[in-house]
Amino acid sequence: MGDFILSLPAMEHLRAEYTEVWAASRNLPLARFADRTRSIAATGLDLVGLAEVEPPAEVFEELGGFDSIVSWYGANRPEFRQAVGGLPFRFLRAVPEEGAGQHATDFYLEQVSGCAGAIPRLGCPRQEEEFAAIHPFSGSPRKNWPLDHYRELSRILGRRMPVKWIVERGSPEVEGVEVQPPIDDLYELGCWLARSRIYIGNDSGVTHLAAAAGTRVVALFGPTDPAVWAPRGPLIRVLATDGPMALITVDRVAEAVLG
Numbered sequence: 001m002g003d004f005i006l007s008l009p010a011m012e013h014l015r016a017e018y019t020e021v022w023a024a025s026r027n028l029p030l031a032r033f034a035d036r037t038r039s040i041a042a043t044g045l046d047l048v049g050l051a052e053v054e055p056p057a058e059v060f061e062e063l064g065g066f067d068s069i070v071s072w073y074g075a076n077r078p079e080f081r082q083a084v085g086g087l088p089f090r091f092l093r094a095v096p097e098e099g100a101g102q103h104a105t106d107f108y109l110e111q112v113s114g115c116a117g118a119i120p121r122l123g124c125p126r127q128e129e130e131f132a133a134i135h136p137f138s139g140s141p142r143k144n145w146p147l148d149h150y151r152e153l154s155r156i157l158g159r160r161m162p163v164k165w166i167v168e169r170g171s172p173e174v175e176g177v178e179v180q181p182p183i184d185d186l187y188e189l190g191c192w193l194a195r196s197r198i199y200i201g202n203d204s205g206v207t208h209l210a211a212a213a214g215t216r217v218v219a220l221f222g223p224t225d226p227a228v229w230a231p232r233g234p235l236i237r238v239l240a241t242d243g244p245m246a247l248i249t250v251d252r253v254a255e256a257v258l259g
Contacts, residue, residue: 001027001186001205002229003095003104005212007072009118010108014070022073029187030122030212040073049080063087070112101227119233120212124191131162132257133196133215137171138204145202145220145245145253147174152250153200157257161197166206198257202245203229211236218256220248 004027011021012033021031025039040046043062047055063069064087072094074080081091096107106116136150154163154177166189167174169182183189189206190213193199199210200218203226211217211231219231221240230238237256241247 002203002208004030005120005205005208006104006229006232007108008120008212009105010112013109013113013115016068020066026186029185030190032123032187045073049074049077049083051079060084060087072108096228101225103230103232104228105232107228120208121214122187122190122194122209122212124187124194124213126194126214128197128215129195131164131196132157133164133166133193133199133210135166135168135199135201135204135206135210136174137168138202138207140223142223143203143221143245145248149246149248149250149253150200151177153253153257156250156254160258164196166193168206200253200257207231218253220245220253222248 004023008030011031015033019034020036020038021034022038022040022043022045023031025041028037028039031037044056044059047053048059063084066088069087069089070092071089072092075091075094092111096102096104105118105120109115109118134150134154136144136147138144157163163178165174165177165179167179169184183192186209190209193210194213194215196215198216198218201207203219203221203224207217207219208231211233216235217231219236219238221230221238222245226238226240230236239248239252239256
């Protein structure tokens with residue numbers, strides 16, 4: 001989700017008279033600029049190039065109907081690139097080079113436009129309400145601030161405003177806090193986040209979603225480089241550590257949120 005959000009300015013730059021976006025089904029509600037969106041799994045594109053599986057012939061027919069296909073998908077799969085040879089594909093590098101220090105949004109955008117400095121936006125209505133949103137998880141436990149730290153932060157913030165926790169479907173349960181019912185549509189979730197006074201979370205897709213929705217964000221970073229992967233925007237504050245995430249103190253986060 002996070003990479004998809006960071007690549008939104010690049011995809012929007014590529015918009016033509018007619019544009020389709022093929023991506024993971026969960027990300028499709030975020031491609032609101034597209035004329036049509038398609039799930040990669042539903043098209044059979046994910047089967048192309050696999051020796052043990054025959055992809056449906058329709059996927060090649062559909063791909064052949066496009067004037068141009070710009071693809072970050074399959075860039076690192078030579079068998080995929082060989083299977084679609086002769087189709088109008090232009091493959092782009094899917095991940096910024098390690099150590100380059102270039103922000104991912106600029107990396108994606110420069111590949112298609114030569115420009116930089118864009119901010120991913122979702123266009124959610126910004127009707128701020130008096131509550132803080134917390135999302136305590138991410139795709140890797142190493143990137144997670146300790147749950148006890150989040151609980152203590154929630155108690156501190158709770159003296160000033162209601163605190164609502166976001167726990168995605170399939171995440172561990174968090175007891176003793178107000179957890180919002182899961183919102184599966186990512187655009188709807190983004191617009192819910194846009195209502196919050198402030199959002200606090202780790203380096204995660206939901207954190208990028210909150211930033212793109214236009215809310216104030218305090219993002220907590222440890223093992224990943226914020227120069228490359230931090231959410232981007234004028235309302236973003238990043239707190240980072242070179243060591244374990246627990247080294248970011250509760251007081252430091254509370255000051256960033258309430259200051």
